[in-house]
Amino acid sequence: ARAALMMVLQRTPGDAQAGMMMSEVTARLGQGEQSLYYAHRAAKAAPGQPDPLVCLANALWAAGRCADAIDTARHAAAAYPTSLNARGTLLNFLQRQDRFAEASDECRLALEAFPNHPHFSITLATMLLSMGRPEEAVARLRRAAATDPTNIRVFAALGPALNYLPDVDQNEIRRVHEAYGRLLAQTLPPRPPGKGGGPPDPQRRLRVGFLSPDLRAHAVAFYFETVFQYLDRASFEVTVYFTAGAEDDVARRLKHLVDSWKHVPTLHVGQLADLIKTDGIDILIELSGHTRFERLGTMQLKPAPVQITCLGYPSTTGVSAIDYHIVDSYTNPPGTEIYSTERLLRVDPVFFCYRPMDNPPNLAPPPMLEAGRVTFGSFNALMKLNDRTVALWTRVVRAVPGSRLVIKNIQLTQPEAQRLTRQRFEAAGMPPEQLDALGHQGGPADHLATYHRLDIGLDTFPYHGMTTTCESLLMGRPVVTLLGETHAARVGLCLLANVGLEDLVARTEDEFVRIAAGLAADPARLSELSTTLRRRFLASPICDGPGHAARLGAALRSVWREYCRTATT
Secondary structure, three states: OOOHHHHHHHHOOOHHHHHHHHHHHHHHOOHHHHHHHHHHHHHOOOOOHHHHHHHHHHHHOOOOOHHHOOOOOOOOHHHOOHHHHHHHHHHHHHHHHHOOHHHHHHHHHHHHOOOOOOHHHHHHHHHHHHHOOOHHHHHHHHHHHHHHHHHHHHHHHHHHHOOOOOOOOHHHHHHHHHHHHHHHHHHOOOOOOOOOOOOOOOOEEEEEEEEEOOOOOOHHHHHHEEEHHHHOOOOHHHEEEEEOOOOOOHHHHHHHHEEEEEEEEOOOOHHHHHHHHHOOEEEEEOOOOOOOOOOOOHOOOOOOOOOEEOOOOOOOOOOOOOEEEEEOOOOOOOHHHHHHEEEEEEEOOOOOOOOOOOOOOOOOOOOOOOOOOEEEEOOOOOHHOOHHHHHHHHHHHOOOOOEEEEOOOOHOOOOOHHHHHHHHHHOOOOOHHHHEEEEOOOOOHHHHHHHHHHEEEEOOOOOOOOHHHHHHHHHOOOEEEEEOOOOOOHHHHHHHHOOOHHEEEEEEEHHHHHHHHHHHOOOHHHHHHHHHHHHHHHHHHHHHHHHHHHHHHHHHHHHHHHHHHHOOO
């Protein structure tokens, strides 16, 4: 493409369309300076058009000049208010920087220019969800689903949003995901016949593929490093299909733990399915579900005879071509099968294995011993802080005189997100002087050291913390959780039960307040936990890499045997 475009530009140097295409091509080739050169050239050649400005914004973003990219996209959206491309690009940039409040404002401006436009309506709902307002987000998406029941993007947004809504009906969660799955099946082209994989021999060495964009500096990577390290290579050959745009240090470390690592960021769903099928993968495990950069379309094309979803998403996917969902008996006890389109594959006593960072910060005593007051806290993402969670945590602080609440997440790095979040807590009755809201600070060790500011962790509801709870336990800080009915609302039970702290699992909001206040009144127990909890956590099944890999391997072998029985009958 670059060679062909070079010929065009030599004949017609002022061709803005060719210049934009050359900017994109050179960006994909990793030639950032050339991409910027051709984008500037295209913008100069067509000064009265929005698309060259958008091209320039994308080139600036690719070059790492994010502030300049946002300024350029904002200028394009203001100068050309009816340009879908300009507004969509600006929204994309703001979302990728977690500037959800600004993105919400831009969505509303876009909806003034394009009333009821599905893209902007869905994006606004997603931004509301990202700011911890699932009630508004779900209401918007339910209306959109009723108005346009054939829009797959509506259901792709509504399904995940329901995970954050308290008291949602699990039957609705399944119905929405099934609707997504039906639309996905209608959207994709037919595939050639053939099941892929190798012969249905129950004893042979199996080729297992892992499909994910998150095997990098991302929480998902913490849970699969030990799988890659310890999964029995006499029984399994491991191939990773890494779909993110760039490999970082974590990805490069993981690459050395697997038999084959394929970096495939640009393959579309069909190409990726063809590659997986050609590689003869027997069991394909996707790690994203309905999260950003998912490849559920590839799973729908069924490139492997046995397909599994695991870890990255707490609910059913609704994708009929996915056979199993890896869970455990805490998160999905018997009777919950009816809420999943996949068969539940329980790996007990815990469905994942957490790998803590090497040389975490030293333990520290509870700060209450010196400060004379209790500090509660949570470092969960802002989208988990729905109105019910905000009200519940406020009740806890008010029940313990003089206590404080510390919340921390990357979204609170944005001043507008800070302001709106503080308003929500104050509206719930939180005295403003008793709330600390922190944004992203430093690297991984700095993040873990921030747990020294807490005495007691408070879990979100109904979407429990997972990595944040693991971090808190690692740093010697207990967490109080509220048990619910969904997988997402039972992860806290799984974690606390595996370290012998099931007494910190509340069944009601009143009990949650009582447990938190009781723990705050027990400095002796908090002191003991600050010195012993890390050891208990590291010795638990949660951090048992070899044991988890063996249990996972046995589960994979069991589903392969089941496949062999059906394939030969």
